[in-house]
Amino acid sequence: MHELSIATEIINIVEKEASRQHLTRVEEIGLKIGALTGVNPDALTFAFEASTGDTSLAGVVIKIEKIPVKGECRACGNAFEVQEFVFICPECGSSDLKISQGEELDIDYIAGQ
Numbered sequence: 001m002h003e004l005s006i007a008t009e010i011i012n013i014v015e016k017e018a019s020r021q022h023l024t025r026v027e028e029i030g031l032k033i034g035a036l037t038g039v040n041p042d043a044l045t046f047a048f049e050a051s052t053g054d055t056s057l058a059g060v061v062i063k064i065e066k067i068p069v070k071g072e073c074r075a076c077g078n079a080f081e082v083q084e085f086v087f088i089c090p091e092c093g094s095s096d097l098k099i100s101q102g103e104e105l106d107i108d109y110i111a112g113q
């Protein structure tokens, strides 16, 4: 399960970051997940809850912001949101695109005390 290994990695990063920030308790973790990552937010939340049960992060709230795919046309310079994974410029019909957004898998913030 893809999401389980991602959850494990996020837990590792958050635990390190929490100790760096001297947080005794992490209450909320904000994630940014691009549509192109193929990560299912519900599955990730579930994997996270399953993996944190016996750690210091048990009960932490996960807020996931889904990042839509955005592209930039190399032919005409048009910047647009890619709908339904159709990688074609709506202005000129070119398929020569630069993906500018949608591949993120980032920890946006860690909140706690």
Ligand SMILES: [Zn+2]
Pocket: 073, 074, 075, 076, 077, 078, 089, 090, 091, 092, 093, 094
């Ligand atoms: Zn174009």
